[in-house]
Amino acid sequence: EDQVTQSPEALRLQEGESSSLNCSYTVSGLRGLFWYRQDPGKGPEFLFTLYSAGEEKEKERLKATLTKKESFLHITAPKPEDSATYLCAVQAYSGGGADGLTFGKGTHLIIQP
Amino acid sequence: AAGVIQSPRHLIKEKRETATLKCYPIPRHDTVYWYQQGPGQDPQFLISFYEKMQSDKGSIPDRFSAQQFSDYHSELNMSSLELGDSALYFCASSDRTADWAFFGQGTRLTVV
Numbered sequence: 098e099d100q101v102t103q104s105p106e107a108l109r110l111q112e113g114e115s116s117s118l119n120c121s122y123t124v125s126g127l128r129g130l131f132w133y134r135q136d137p138g139k140g141p142e143f144l145f146t147l148y149s150a151g152e153e154k155e156k157e158r159l160k161a162t163l164t165k166k167e168s169f170l171h172i173t174a175p176k177p178e179d180s181a182t183y184l185c186a187v188q189a190y191s192g193g194g195a196d197g198l199t200f201g202k203g204t205h206l207i208i209q210p
Numbered sequence: 211a212a213g214v215i216q217s218p219r220h221l222i223k224e225k226r227e228t229a230t231l232k233c234y235p236i237p238r239h240d241t242v243y244w245y246q247q248g249p250g251q252d253p254q255f256l257i258s259f260y261e262k263m264q265s266d267k268g269s270i271p272d273r274f275s276a277q278q279f280s281d282y283h284s285e286l287n288m289s290s291l292e293l294g295d296s297a298l299y300f301c302a303s304s305d306r307t308a309d310w311a312f313f314g315q316g317t318r319l320t321v322v
Contacts, residue, residue, distance in 0.1 A: 129309050140300050140313030184252065196266045197243060197255030
């Protein structure tokens, strides 16, 4: 069974204070690892997909990295508008496509001005 | 840009009633996914469709059924509703050229 564990559960940072969120995963053949951002009461918003160990992707203040067992979401000099829950999810490779994602429970990030 | 449209946005039902949630994917997207997110929980995958055929099945209760129609919209039918079915239900869509899915704003179902 695919499993995703995110840590910490919650993180409070000062504006400009950089940090990293962790996502550890167990999956039978990784097709892709996904990072989403979710604001309260809204649908998850896609951030990144990573496919293989060593891959890195960046978007504004966010950078996602991937190893064979975990992924990190690095946030550099965050701003209050970066406050949200960050969800990590994996998709196993079954060859059939359209497979559902297994999500972690998320990291609730609060950036204080 | 067009997004995934879900209706209704809010729905209140009594126990043992039925509910139908609708999802209109982004134009030209052929794949639809349904997720259930309980309060403070992560989204749980229910079921997916590709080209109107069921593609993958997750933790969807037997009381629920879903289908994708010829215009690619999808409906999630929920019967014999229970209090524990109260949750946000998200639909997401994608096309086969992209591995990520775009999520709708969700339908908040409250069972009383």
